[in-house]
Amino acid sequence: MRHLLAVGDLSRSEATSLLDTAEHMAATQGRTIKKLPVLRGRIVATAFFEDSTRTRLSFEAAAKRLSADVISFSAGGSSLSKGESLKDTAQTIVSMGAEALIVRHRASGAPQRLAHCGWVDVPILNAGDGTHQHPTQALLDAFTLRRHLHRGADLAAPESSGLDGAHVAIVGDVLHSRVARSNVGLLALLGARVTLVAPPTLLPVGMEAWPCDVSYTLDDVLARRPDAVMMLRVQRERMSSAGGGFFPSPEEYSRQFGLNAERLAALGRGAILMHPGPMNRGLEVCADAADSAHSVVTEQVANGVSVRMAALYLLLAHGQEI
Numbered sequence: 001m002r003h004l005l006a007v008g009d010l011s012r013s014e015a016t017s018l019l020d021t022a023e024h025m026a027a028t029q030g031r032t033i034k035k036l037p038v039l040r041g042r043i044v045a046t047a048f049f050e051d052s053t054r055t056r057l058s059f060e061a062a063a064k065r066l067s068a069d070v071i072s073f074s075a076g077g078s079s080l081s082k083g084e085s086l087k088d089t090a091q092t093i094v095s096m097g098a099e100a101l102i103v104r105h106r107a108s109g110a111p112q113r114l115a116h117c118g119w120v121d122v123p124i125l126n127a128g129d130g131t132h133q134h135p136t137q138a139l140l141d142a143f144t145l146r147r148h149l150h151r152g153a154d155l156a157a158p159e160s161s162g163l164d165g166a167h168v169a170i171v172g173d174v175l176h177s178r179v180a181r182s183n184v185g186l187l188a189l190l191g192a193r194v195t196l197v198a199p200p201t202l203l204p205v206g207m208e209a210w211p212c213d214v215s216y217t218l219d220d221v222l223a224r225r226p227d228a229v230m231m232l233r234v235q236r237e238r239m240s241s242a243g244g245g246f247f248p249s250p251e252e253y254s255r256q257f258g259l260n261a262e263r264l265a266a267l268g269r270g271a272i273l274m275h276p277g278p279m280n281r282g283l284e285v286c287a288d289a290a291d292s293a294h295s296v297v298t299e300q301v302a303n304g305v306s307v308r309m310a311a312l313y314l315l316l317a318h319g320q321e322i
Protein backbone atom coordinates (compact mmCIF):
# COMPACT_ATOMS: atom_id res chain seq x y z
CA MET A 1 0.00 0.00 0.00
CA ARG A 2 1.58 3.29 -1.15
CA HIS A 3 -1.34 5.65 -0.52
CA LEU A 4 -4.76 5.42 1.17
CA LEU A 5 -7.13 7.10 -1.27
CA ALA A 6 -10.31 5.05 -1.61
CA VAL A 7 -11.75 1.85 -0.14
CA GLY A 8 -11.93 0.47 -3.68
CA ASP A 9 -8.13 0.33 -3.73
CA LEU A 10 -8.09 -2.13 -0.82
CA SER A 11 -8.29 -5.89 -1.13
CA ARG A 12 -10.29 -7.76 1.49
CA SER A 13 -7.07 -8.99 3.11
CA GLU A 14 -5.57 -5.48 3.14
CA ALA A 15 -8.71 -4.06 4.76
CA THR A 16 -8.85 -6.86 7.33
CA SER A 17 -5.14 -6.49 8.04
CA LEU A 18 -5.60 -2.75 8.61
CA LEU A 19 -8.42 -3.45 11.07
CA ASP A 20 -6.29 -6.07 12.84
CA THR A 21 -3.40 -3.58 13.06
CA ALA A 22 -5.83 -1.04 14.52
CA GLU A 23 -6.68 -3.60 17.22
CA HIS A 24 -2.97 -3.82 18.06
CA MET A 25 -2.79 -0.03 18.14
CA ALA A 26 -5.82 0.16 20.45
CA ALA A 27 -4.15 -2.36 22.77
CA THR A 28 -1.05 -0.15 23.03
CA GLN A 29 -3.25 2.60 24.42
CA GLY A 30 -3.75 0.55 27.57
CA ARG A 31 -0.03 0.79 28.32
CA THR A 32 1.41 3.24 30.84
CA ILE A 33 3.49 4.83 28.09
CA LYS A 34 1.08 5.28 25.20
CA LYS A 35 3.51 6.77 22.66
CA LEU A 36 5.15 4.35 20.24
CA PRO A 37 8.55 5.34 18.84
CA VAL A 38 7.91 4.11 15.29
CA LEU A 39 7.73 7.55 13.59
CA ARG A 40 10.23 9.35 15.83
CA GLY A 41 12.03 12.12 13.94
CA ARG A 42 9.62 12.06 11.00
CA ILE A 43 7.19 14.79 9.95
CA VAL A 44 3.56 14.11 9.02
CA ALA A 45 1.44 16.95 7.61
CA THR A 46 -2.28 17.51 7.66
CA ALA A 47 -3.52 19.65 4.76
CA PHE A 48 -7.16 20.54 5.25
CA PHE A 49 -8.71 22.63 2.50
CA GLU A 50 -12.17 22.00 4.00
CA ASP A 51 -13.32 22.25 7.62
CA SER A 52 -13.02 19.32 10.02
CA THR A 53 -13.01 18.63 13.73
CA ARG A 54 -12.83 14.83 14.13
CA THR A 55 -10.71 13.79 11.19
CA ARG A 56 -7.99 16.42 11.52
CA LEU A 57 -7.61 16.12 15.29
CA SER A 58 -7.78 12.33 15.12
CA PHE A 59 -5.04 12.11 12.48
CA GLU A 60 -2.93 14.53 14.52
CA ALA A 61 -3.45 12.51 17.71
CA ALA A 62 -2.64 9.30 15.83
CA ALA A 63 0.57 10.71 14.35
CA LYS A 64 1.65 12.06 17.75
CA ARG A 65 0.93 8.68 19.41
CA LEU A 66 3.40 7.25 16.87
CA SER A 67 5.94 9.95 17.90
CA ALA A 68 5.80 11.86 14.59
CA ASP A 69 6.17 15.63 14.48
CA VAL A 70 2.96 17.07 13.01
CA ILE A 71 2.61 20.22 10.92
CA SER A 72 -0.89 21.42 10.09
CA PHE A 73 -2.18 23.42 7.15
CA SER A 74 -5.73 24.79 7.23
CA ALA A 75 -7.21 26.76 4.36
CA GLY A 76 -8.37 29.57 6.65
CA GLY A 77 -5.51 31.98 7.33
CA SER A 78 -3.28 30.46 4.65
CA SER A 79 -1.85 31.77 1.37
CA LEU A 80 -4.73 30.12 -0.49
CA SER A 81 -6.43 33.51 -0.11
CA LYS A 82 -3.60 34.93 -2.25
CA GLY A 83 -4.33 32.43 -4.99
CA GLU A 84 -1.78 29.71 -4.20
CA SER A 85 -2.63 26.46 -5.95
CA LEU A 86 -3.05 22.92 -4.59
CA LYS A 87 0.20 21.91 -6.32
CA ASP A 88 2.24 24.79 -4.86
CA THR A 89 0.70 24.31 -1.40
CA ALA A 90 1.52 20.58 -1.39
CA GLN A 91 5.05 21.14 -2.68
CA THR A 92 5.60 23.83 -0.03
CA ILE A 93 4.54 21.47 2.77
CA VAL A 94 6.65 18.57 1.48
CA SER A 95 9.66 20.89 1.07
CA MET A 96 9.50 21.44 4.82
CA GLY A 97 10.20 17.73 5.33
CA ALA A 98 6.73 16.21 5.51
CA GLU A 99 6.91 12.48 4.70
CA ALA A 100 3.14 12.00 4.40
CA LEU A 101 0.27 14.30 3.44
CA ILE A 102 -3.16 13.84 4.97
CA VAL A 103 -5.48 15.72 2.64
CA ARG A 104 -9.07 16.89 2.88
CA HIS A 105 -10.49 18.87 -0.02
CA ARG A 106 -13.93 19.97 -1.13
CA ALA A 107 -13.14 18.84 -4.69
CA SER A 108 -13.68 15.15 -5.38
CA GLY A 109 -10.43 13.68 -6.69
CA ALA A 110 -7.98 16.19 -5.18
CA PRO A 111 -6.06 13.59 -3.08
CA GLN A 112 -5.94 11.23 -6.09
CA ARG A 113 -4.47 14.03 -8.20
CA LEU A 114 -1.78 14.67 -5.59
CA ALA A 115 -0.98 10.96 -5.40
CA HIS A 116 -0.70 10.36 -9.12
CA CYS A 117 0.42 13.54 -10.89
CA GLY A 118 4.02 13.55 -9.69
CA TRP A 119 3.89 16.91 -7.92
CA VAL A 120 5.00 15.33 -4.63
CA ASP A 121 6.49 11.94 -3.83
CA VAL A 122 5.06 11.04 -0.41
CA PRO A 123 2.17 8.83 0.71
CA ILE A 124 -1.19 10.61 0.44
CA LEU A 125 -3.94 9.76 2.91
CA ASN A 126 -7.42 10.86 1.85
CA ALA A 127 -9.17 12.56 4.77
CA GLY A 128 -12.33 13.19 2.70
CA ASP A 129 -12.67 14.53 -0.84
CA GLY A 130 -15.91 16.19 -1.91
CA THR A 131 -18.74 13.69 -2.14
CA HIS A 132 -16.34 10.94 -3.24
CA GLN A 133 -14.43 9.04 -0.53
CA HIS A 134 -13.56 9.10 3.17
CA PRO A 135 -11.71 5.81 3.59
CA THR A 136 -10.54 6.18 7.18
CA GLN A 137 -14.10 6.99 8.27
CA ALA A 138 -15.33 3.75 6.69
CA LEU A 139 -12.47 1.83 8.30
CA LEU A 140 -13.19 3.24 11.75
CA ASP A 141 -16.87 2.45 11.23
CA ALA A 142 -16.02 -1.13 10.26
CA PHE A 143 -13.70 -1.38 13.26
CA THR A 144 -16.46 -0.16 15.58
CA LEU A 145 -19.03 -2.52 14.05
CA ARG A 146 -16.69 -5.47 14.23
CA ARG A 147 -15.99 -4.87 17.90
CA HIS A 148 -19.69 -4.73 18.70
CA LEU A 149 -21.08 -7.42 16.47
CA HIS A 150 -18.55 -10.19 16.58
CA ARG A 151 -17.52 -10.10 20.16
CA GLY A 152 -14.08 -11.53 19.44
CA ALA A 153 -15.01 -15.15 18.73
CA ASP A 154 -15.43 -15.02 14.94
CA LEU A 155 -12.27 -13.01 14.53
CA ALA A 156 -10.29 -16.12 15.41
CA ALA A 157 -11.30 -17.70 12.08
CA PRO A 158 -8.46 -16.95 9.64
CA GLU A 159 -10.68 -16.01 6.68
CA SER A 160 -13.20 -14.00 8.70
CA SER A 161 -13.42 -10.26 8.24
CA GLY A 162 -15.48 -10.09 11.41
CA LEU A 163 -18.37 -8.54 9.48
CA ASP A 164 -19.55 -11.39 7.24
CA GLY A 165 -23.34 -11.56 7.34
CA ALA A 166 -23.89 -8.36 9.34
CA HIS A 167 -26.74 -6.10 8.20
CA VAL A 168 -26.19 -2.34 8.23
CA ALA A 169 -28.79 0.30 7.36
CA ILE A 170 -27.31 3.59 6.12
CA VAL A 171 -29.92 6.33 6.32
CA GLY A 172 -30.31 9.82 4.92
CA ASP A 173 -28.36 12.14 2.65
CA VAL A 174 -26.58 9.52 0.55
CA LEU A 175 -26.31 11.92 -2.39
CA HIS A 176 -23.76 14.19 -0.74
CA SER A 177 -22.10 11.56 1.44
CA ARG A 178 -18.55 10.34 0.92
CA VAL A 179 -19.11 8.40 4.14
CA ALA A 180 -21.95 6.41 2.53
CA ARG A 181 -19.97 5.72 -0.64
CA SER A 182 -16.96 4.54 1.36
CA ASN A 183 -19.02 2.45 3.76
CA VAL A 184 -21.02 0.70 1.04
CA GLY A 185 -17.82 -0.36 -0.69
CA LEU A 186 -15.95 -1.43 2.42
CA LEU A 187 -18.85 -3.22 4.10
CA ALA A 188 -19.58 -5.18 0.91
CA LEU A 189 -15.88 -6.07 0.64
CA LEU A 190 -15.99 -7.36 4.20
CA GLY A 191 -19.12 -9.45 3.60
CA ALA A 192 -21.76 -7.28 5.25
CA ARG A 193 -25.18 -6.54 3.75
CA VAL A 194 -26.06 -2.86 3.36
CA THR A 195 -29.48 -1.26 2.94
CA LEU A 196 -29.54 2.40 1.97
CA VAL A 197 -32.60 4.33 3.15
CA ALA A 198 -33.23 7.76 1.67
CA PRO A 199 -35.72 9.86 -0.23
CA PRO A 200 -35.25 9.44 -4.01
CA THR A 201 -34.00 13.04 -4.20
CA LEU A 202 -31.05 12.19 -1.95
CA LEU A 203 -29.86 9.13 -3.85
CA PRO A 204 -27.20 9.58 -6.56
CA VAL A 205 -27.62 8.68 -10.20
CA GLY A 206 -25.98 5.34 -10.96
CA MET A 207 -26.21 3.93 -7.47
CA GLU A 208 -28.20 0.96 -8.85
CA ALA A 209 -24.77 -0.54 -9.55
CA TRP A 210 -23.67 -0.25 -5.93
CA PRO A 211 -23.47 -3.49 -3.92
CA CYS A 212 -26.44 -2.73 -1.66
CA ASP A 213 -30.24 -2.71 -1.38
CA VAL A 214 -32.32 0.48 -1.37
CA SER A 215 -35.47 1.39 0.52
CA TYR A 216 -37.46 4.60 0.78
CA THR A 217 -39.13 3.60 4.06
CA LEU A 218 -37.10 3.68 7.25
CA ASP A 219 -39.72 1.90 9.36
CA ASP A 220 -39.72 -1.10 7.00
CA VAL A 221 -35.95 -1.42 7.28
CA LEU A 222 -35.93 -1.05 11.06
CA ALA A 223 -38.55 -3.83 11.24
CA ARG A 224 -35.92 -6.13 9.70
CA ARG A 225 -33.79 -5.53 12.82
CA PRO A 226 -30.47 -4.45 11.29
CA ASP A 227 -27.37 -4.94 13.41
CA ALA A 228 -26.46 -1.29 12.98
CA VAL A 229 -28.17 1.89 11.85
CA MET A 230 -25.86 4.56 10.50
CA MET A 231 -27.53 7.94 10.32
CA LEU A 232 -25.99 10.34 7.79
CA ARG A 233 -25.69 14.05 8.31
CA VAL A 234 -27.95 16.17 6.12
CA GLN A 235 -25.23 18.19 4.35
CA ARG A 236 -26.95 21.51 4.03
CA GLU A 237 -23.69 23.21 3.06
CA ARG A 238 -23.64 21.12 -0.15
CA MET A 239 -27.24 22.04 -1.00
CA SER A 240 -27.72 25.20 -3.02
CA SER A 241 -30.09 26.88 -0.55
CA ALA A 242 -31.70 25.92 2.76
CA GLY A 243 -33.30 22.58 2.00
CA GLY A 244 -32.40 23.07 -1.68
CA GLY A 245 -35.63 21.36 -2.76
CA PHE A 246 -34.25 17.97 -1.73
CA PHE A 247 -37.03 17.59 0.84
CA PRO A 248 -40.18 19.61 1.61
CA SER A 249 -39.06 20.84 5.05
CA PRO A 250 -36.73 19.82 7.89
CA GLU A 251 -39.80 18.68 9.86
CA GLU A 252 -40.96 16.43 7.03
CA TYR A 253 -37.46 15.00 6.55
CA SER A 254 -37.23 14.29 10.26
CA ARG A 255 -40.68 12.67 10.29
CA GLN A 256 -39.82 10.31 7.45
CA PHE A 257 -36.10 9.70 7.81
CA GLY A 258 -35.08 10.87 11.28
CA LEU A 259 -34.23 8.52 14.11
CA ASN A 260 -36.85 9.71 16.59
CA ALA A 261 -37.93 8.31 19.96
CA GLU A 262 -40.37 5.77 18.44
CA ARG A 263 -37.76 4.44 16.04
CA LEU A 264 -35.18 4.34 18.81
CA ALA A 265 -37.56 2.08 20.74
CA ALA A 266 -37.89 -0.16 17.66
CA LEU A 267 -34.15 -0.92 17.52
CA GLY A 268 -33.11 -4.44 18.42
CA ARG A 269 -31.54 -4.91 21.85
CA GLY A 270 -27.98 -5.22 20.58
CA ALA A 271 -28.34 -2.87 17.62
CA ILE A 272 -25.95 0.03 17.50
CA LEU A 273 -26.61 3.57 16.35
CA MET A 274 -23.77 5.15 14.40
CA HIS A 275 -23.21 8.65 13.05
CA PRO A 276 -20.01 9.99 11.46
CA GLY A 277 -20.58 13.42 12.98
CA PRO A 278 -21.11 16.25 13.19
CA MET A 279 -24.73 15.47 14.11
CA ASN A 280 -27.72 17.67 13.31
CA ARG A 281 -29.59 16.89 16.51
CA GLY A 282 -33.31 17.20 15.92
CA LEU A 283 -33.00 16.66 12.17
CA GLU A 284 -31.57 13.22 11.26
CA VAL A 285 -31.27 12.07 14.88
CA CYS A 286 -33.10 13.15 18.03
CA ALA A 287 -31.10 14.00 21.15
CA ASP A 288 -32.48 11.00 23.08
CA ALA A 289 -31.21 8.64 20.37
CA ALA A 290 -27.82 10.37 20.09
CA ASP A 291 -27.32 10.01 23.83
CA SER A 292 -28.91 6.56 24.19
CA ALA A 293 -27.23 3.27 25.14
CA HIS A 294 -27.49 2.25 21.46
CA SER A 295 -25.29 5.16 20.38
CA VAL A 296 -21.62 4.42 19.67
CA VAL A 297 -20.84 7.88 18.30
CA THR A 298 -18.09 8.65 20.82
CA GLU A 299 -16.65 5.14 20.40
CA GLN A 300 -16.41 5.81 16.66
CA VAL A 301 -14.37 8.92 17.43
CA ALA A 302 -12.08 7.07 19.85
CA ASN A 303 -11.62 4.20 17.40
CA GLY A 304 -10.67 6.70 14.71
CA VAL A 305 -7.37 7.32 16.49
CA SER A 306 -6.48 3.59 16.49
CA VAL A 307 -7.48 3.17 12.84
CA ARG A 308 -5.47 6.22 11.76
CA MET A 309 -2.48 5.04 13.80
CA ALA A 310 -2.74 1.77 11.85
CA ALA A 311 -2.95 3.56 8.50
CA LEU A 312 0.08 5.76 9.25
CA TYR A 313 2.02 2.79 10.61
CA LEU A 314 1.32 0.62 7.56
CA LEU A 315 2.21 3.42 5.12
CA LEU A 316 5.28 4.77 6.90
CA ALA A 317 6.69 2.27 9.37
CA HIS A 318 5.55 -1.21 8.38
CA GLY A 319 7.77 -3.88 9.86
CA GLN A 320 8.79 -1.92 12.93
CA GLU A 321 7.87 -3.54 16.20
CA ILE A 322 4.88 -2.11 18.02
Ligand code: CP
Residues within 6 Å of the ligand: 051, 052, 053, 054, 055, 056, 128, 137, 276, 277, 278
Ligand atom coordinates in the same frame (compact mmCIF):
# COMPACT_ATOMS: atom_id res chain seq x y z
N1 CP B 1 -16.68 12.46 10.35
C1 CP B 1 -15.98 13.53 9.91
O1 CP B 1 -15.34 13.50 8.85
O2 CP B 1 -16.04 14.60 10.75
P1 CP B 1 -15.21 15.96 10.54
O3 CP B 1 -15.79 16.65 9.35
O4 CP B 1 -15.41 16.73 11.82
O5 CP B 1 -13.78 15.59 10.30
